Amino acid sequence: MRSVKFLILPFVVLSLACSSSSGGTATPPPPPPPSGNNVHVQNDYFTPGQLTTTAGSTVTWTWYSNGVSHHLQFEDGPSDAVRNSGSYQRTFTTSGTVRYRCLIHSTDYTSGMVGSVVLH
Numbered sequence: 001m002r003s004v005k006f007l008i009l010p011f012v013v014l015s016l017a018c019s020s021s022s023g024g025t026a027t028p029p030p031p032p033p034p035s036g037n038n039v040h041v042q043n044d045y046f047t048p049g050q051l052t053t054t055a056g057s058t059v060t061w062t063w064y065s066n067g068v069s070h071h072l073q074f075e076d077g078p079s080d081a082v083r084n085s086g087s088y089q090r091t092f093t094t095s096g097t098v099r100y101r102c103l104i105h106s107t108d109y110t111s112g113m114v115g116s117v118v119l120h
């Protein structure tokens with residue numbers, strides 16, 4: 001009898017811990033804020049929306065979108081494939097401002113899911 005109690009108790013504790021999250025789909029915690037030349041692709045925005053760095057820098061966009069697809073289209077031409085995970089890198093060689101957007105969640109480079117890289 002005593003050994004049965006010891007088997008059941010951990011199971012009950014685990015069940016209670018798991019039932020505290022509501023709903024069926026667990027949402028992972030938000031990622032820590034990006035630092036350096038990093039941008040997070042989230043739903044439906046970029047963090048930071050404007051990244052300031054130096055010409056010659058490589059910027060990395062990493063998807064934290066919980067499986068939702070987003071896309072990068074740069075105003076000066078390059079684009080990434082539509083994706084829902086992973087990352088994309090681009091090296092900027094000249095100074096100036098390059099705007100970009102997610103084609104799925106914006107209609108132009110000024111509203112919706114838009115961002116920019118300012119290069120000095």
Ligand SMILES: [Cu+2]
Pocket residue numbers: 044069070071102103104105113
């Ligand atoms: Cu998007």
